[in-house]
Amino acid sequence: MKKADVVVIGGSAGGIPAAIGCRRRYPEKSVILIRKEEQVLIPCGIPYIFGTLGSPERNLIPDTVLENNGIELIKGKAEEIDRDRKAVSIIGGDTVSYDKLILATGSLPLILPIPGIDKENVFAIEKDVKYLKNMLDVINKAKDIVVIGGGFIGAEFADECKKNRDNNVTIVEMLPHCLQLAFDDELCIEAEKVLTERGIKILSNKTVEAILGDKQVSKVRLSSGQELKADVVIVGVGAIPNTELAEKAGLRIGTSTKAILVDRYQRTTEDPNIFACGDCVAKVSFFSGKPTRIMLASIATGEARIAAANLFETRYLGLGGVGVFSTKLGDLSLGAAGLIERQAREDGYNIIVGESTAVNRHPGGMPGAVSTKVKLMFSKDNGVMVGGEASGGVCVGELANVISACVQHRMTAYEVSLFQMGTHPALTTSPMLYQIVNAAEIAVGKL
Amino acid sequence: MKKADVVVIGGSAGGIPAAIGCRRRYPEKSVILIRKEEQVLIPCGIPYIFGTLGSPERNLIPDTVLENNGIELIKGKAEEIDRDRKAVSIIGGDTVSYDKLILATGSLPLILPIPGIDKENVFAIEKDVKYLKNMLDVINKAKDIVVIGGGFIGAEFADECKKNRDNNVTIVEMLPHCLQLAFDDELCIEAEKVLTERGIKILSNKTVEAILGDKQVSKVRLSSGQELKADVVIVGVGAIPNTELAEKAGLRIGTSTKAILVDRYQRTTEDPNIFACGDCVAKVSFFSGKPTRIMLASIATGEARIAAANLFETRYLGLGGVGVFSTKLGDLSLGAAGLIERQAREDGYNIIVGESTAVNRHPGGMPGAVSTKVKLMFSKDNGVMVGGEASGGVCVGELANVISACVQHRMTAYEVSLFQMGTHPALTTSPMLYQIVNAAEIAVGKL
Incomplete structure (x- = not known):
């Protein structure tokens, strides 16, 4: 012992x-x-x-x-x-x-209770090296790949499976949009546009009824009756x-x-x-x-x-999950912290939205310049910021963290509009256009 | 009228x-x-x-x-x-x-009261298109460029003047290090290393005594007696x-x-x-x-x-300048928010420092991965964060803004170590190694 x-x-x-x-x-x-x-x-x-x-x-x-x-x-x-x-x-x-x-x-990984889910070349996302190695071999040889689930894992898998390969990748998502649990519709649509431009087919509002084939998967049948050819099925429907x-x-x-x-x-x-x-x-x-x-x-x-x-002495108190996400699909980065607009409204908030779009360098001719959008949500009643979303270049990952810091401190639109940010031509948006501050200032005007 | x-x-x-x-x-x-x-x-x-x-x-x-x-x-x-x-x-x-x-x-621009400062091809940083156009023409033809002042403007000018040109660029800085008013010594040394590797010569602890030449500048004489050849002098000593x-x-x-x-x-x-x-x-x-x-x-x-x-009704109250900077020299980005360690000590703070270094992607093989360092300063007496610095990839610009958000809200080391950040393989450091949180946790251990 x-x-x-x-x-x-x-x-x-x-x-x-x-x-x-x-x-x-x-x-x-x-x-x-x-x-x-x-x-x-x-x-x-x-x-x-x-x-x-x-x-x-x-x-x-x-x-x-x-x-x-x-x-x-x-x-x-x-x-x-x-x-x-x-x-x-x-x-x-x-x-x-x-x-x-x-x-x-x-x-x-959540296993869908559908017929044929146990066929060969139907993969869940197991955190196991051997399993993933085999999965990689199969994907490398596959012509038709069906990804069930268009959340983060599904969308990222689809994007990656398409890289350097001549294949057909299809996402089947039961909700109206990919990434819908993480982002408001406009960002989901932006993400779907990128995936579609990368050659990925998205079938939304669709559920899978059965996985067909002999030993190995050969097709996926949707509830609509539509059948999709499939050498590989990747199930990314949650955990x-x-x-x-x-x-x-x-x-x-x-x-x-x-x-x-x-x-x-x-x-x-x-x-x-x-x-x-x-x-x-x-x-x-x-x-x-x-x-x-x-x-x-x-x-x-x-x-x-x-x-x-807290093991031997109570020192720390959890605050509950804010929910801070980011992802990158093609060249588009997306991030969110706190409540998105849809969630905030579902929770009963009277929401004021401030939005601001600008290029993430200044001037726009600086290398790496990409249009970057920020949307912030504030409670109309007390002005407190409850969440935000961003899309654009890779620094959206840290931009989501700036938003998270403001949300965790329950900063008001007034305070966020006074946020002192650092800016630099080669690194960020210009100080005049800095999206978080501008979006907050626009929200202040609506409060 | x-x-x-x-x-x-x-x-x-x-x-x-x-x-x-x-x-x-x-x-x-x-x-x-x-x-x-x-x-x-x-x-x-x-x-x-x-x-x-x-x-x-x-x-x-x-x-x-x-x-x-x-x-x-x-x-x-x-x-x-x-x-x-x-x-x-x-x-x-x-x-x-x-x-x-x-x-x-x-x-x-601050004009140095030194003999010869009015000679031709001695430039201050005038915000005027015509002036800068002429300056660009002269720099394009110059062989020997002397930059007086190694602050942000001087360092950035030196870095840019070296791009795509076969010339000699020398920075003369009166302090022991370039960027010394903005960053602690270790970051200044990192920046100087990058500039030196780019072929820029740095003369620190040196002051300029005179600018020599006939109508046009031909040399810069330092107080030490050393003379530097110069077709162009750029004066970036402040405003x-x-x-x-x-x-x-x-x-x-x-x-x-x-x-x-x-x-x-x-x-x-x-x-x-x-x-x-x-x-x-x-x-x-x-x-x-x-x-x-x-x-x-x-x-x-x-x-x-x-x-x-506040024009017609008092609505907003300024909080005083936090001081949030960032810059990029070569491929190195540097940022700071609030007090650096040297300033904090000069202000009499009893400072606890937390430092953390990790690659800004996960795993380290993801594209764009660069080692990124964060240093945070906290008051030992109340645990409040008074400033931070970062160096690494381009997202250091927004990382400085995450630090700024924490500083402006006077978050304690305890609170920063509980900061809920979003992370993503293609965009940020891994959640286990996220530098701001780790540096804060290390600081908590020292409080």
């Missing part, structure tokens, strides 16, 4: 920062991390294996991050948690006892929290989220010695406090930092 | 947003903008005329921004303000009466507020700043009907409230928005 002050189960975006956070906050404590994977993939990098990167090996998190932080790694699948004895048993291996335990067991271990240990699971329930300290509601973070954990919205189903590596790392800090 | 509700004097980074802001806030008011230039240059873009852009015409602000906002333009030099009659006379032209006046007369008109009108000028004194509403201390913004105006620090000499187009636009909003 092994022993550590802290045991972390899970070795990805939740587990690694949880283990490192613990070593940072409580350097005198020993930490063991148990994970089932031989090698760990960067979760958000998985679509890029299929185009930009070219192999799963180019998308790994090196184990040195654990070694460098004095964290012991055990490769093996945790079988059971004995809460009375405070010990984790590993399949075919040792038992490890803990003082504090952090669960970071992540999520599993479900991996709570098997937690459930077996008698920890509570949320009814709507199907995820492990924790308090704002990331402590499980039943066991003060067990914390949890990442995709396996139920989240609440920064805005309403209601359960929310956002699963993001960035949120996982934030929860991991909180869990780690 | 012409007449407008609002008259703005100055047509650049202060005047334009002041005029537009007025039209936005008080759409029923008429606005006349008086400016002396035939065409207006983007001030920060001027160095790029000499390399990246290739001509002053590619760095203009089109007059359509005025037309589109219903602003009347008068080209002419304002001669005098008659405060009793509330009218501005224009040299060789009309008199324009106002209800409210905004002064945005900008700055003039002084252009307050001639204000002084003639009896408005008060600050003793240390030599700039027009205004209150936090951007209203001149003597005349409630006259506002002022931009380089011609005295500023105070966001931190200490003490006078500060930062001159930035971004600050000018912020002051302009405040001035415009």
Whole structure:
């Protein structure tokens, strides 16, 4: 029987920062991390294996991050948690006892309950090197690729599968638009335009009824009756929290989220010695406090930092998920932070919108200049910014983070319009046209 | 005699947003903008005329921004303000009466009082198309270029003058490092390394004693006795507020700043009907409230928005200058917001520093990946973030703005370490390594 002050189960975006956070906050404590994977993939990098990167090996998190932080790694699948004895048993291996335990067991791809889903060359997005290697081989040879689901994963997969290949890529999305859960319609339309220009076919408002073929997939049949040729099907319809271990240990699971329930300290509601973070954990919205189903590596790392800090002393309080996203499709980058307009209206806000578009360099002849659009949402009642969206060049990734900083501080339109930004010809929009400030100033005029 | 509700004097980074802001806030008011230039240059873009852009015409602000906002333009030099009659006379032209006046007369290049400064081919940075056109012609033919001053303007000019030309470019800087007023030493050294690798010679800790030659410059003599060959000398040693008109009108000028004194509403201390913004105006620090000499187009636009909003009703309150900068030299981008470590210590802060370096994509094999460094400064006493610096790829421009948002909201290390950022493989650092959050978490451990 092994022993550590802290045991972390899970070795990805939740587990690694949880283990490192613990070593940072409580350097005198020993930490063991148990994970089932031989090698760990960067979760958000998985679509890029299929185009930009070219192999799963180019998308790994090196184990040195654990070694460098004095964290012991055990490769093996945790079988059971004995809460009375405070010990984790590993399949075919040792038992490890803990003082504090952090669960970071992540999520599993959602499998659609449709006929033929188990045929060969139908792939979900498994976080496993061997699986992805095989998937890459099959995609390299495929002529007709059907992607089920036009969310981030589906859209990014479609975009990557099209790179340097002569093939037909089709996205089947049940909602009216791709990326509709993340962005307002106008941004979705912008994204769809880019995908279409890249030669990707988008079938929206469509559901898949069956996957056809003998052993291997050959066609996808939609509910409309339409049939699509398919050598490969990629299913990117979301993920479900991996709570098997937690459930077996008698920890509570949320009814709507199907995820492990924790308090704002990331402590499980039943066991003060067990914390949890990442995709396996139920989240609440920064805005309403209601359960929310956002699963993001960035949120996982934030929860991991909180869990780690609170292990032996309550130090950190989670604020709920703001929801900050970004992606890049073709040459278009898109980002959002907080509530998009549609969500804000659904939540009952009386919303004022400020919008501003300008080139992201000044003058427009500077290299890398791309038109960049910002849309900000404010509550008409108190002027507080509840969210924003951006589209344009690669710095939209950090622009979404500027918006996030304003949202997290519940800045008002008035305050955002006074935001002091730095600008430079080769790096940003001109100070006169800086979109966040202009959009806020326009919103102030409407309040 | 012409007449407008609002008259703005100055047509650049202060005047334009002041005029537009007025039209936005008080759409029923008429606005006349008086400016002396035939065409207006983007001030920060001027160095790029000499390399990246290739001509002053590619760095203009089109007059359509005025037309589109219903602003009347008068080209002419304002001669005098008659405060009793509330009218501005224009040299060789009309008199324009106002209800409210905004002064945005900008700055003039500082001329060094050294022998030979008036020789031919010695250039200051005049914001004038003809002047810059001649300067470009001379630089195109020059073999030996000496840049006096290694601040932003000097460093950017040196970098641009070296582009696509076979010449010798030397920077003479009186301080130990280039960019020393903007960045801590380690960033200055990084910048100097880039400039040196680009073939630019840097002579620091050196002052210029005289500019030699017959009619034209041929040499620059340093105080050390060293002489540098020079076909061209570019003087980039700073700017002084252009307050001639204000002084003639009896408005008060600050003793240390030599700039027009205004209150936090951007209203001149003597005349409630006259506002002022931009380089011609005295500023105070966001931190200490003490006078500060930062001159930035971004600050000018912020002051302009405040001035415009407050013309007929007090609506906006300035917070003092945070100081947010960025620049790009070679392929290295540098940015800062708030106090750098040196300034914070000079101001008496007991400072905790958190630093974090990581590649700005994930995995590191994604296109555009560059190592990006963030350094954050916090007060040890209350944990509040007082500033930060970054260096790396082009998104450092927006990264400095994320830092600025945190500083302006006086976020603590604790809060910044919980900052919810969005991340994406093609756009940002990985969530585990996101530098701002990691640097803050490291700082929390030291508090």
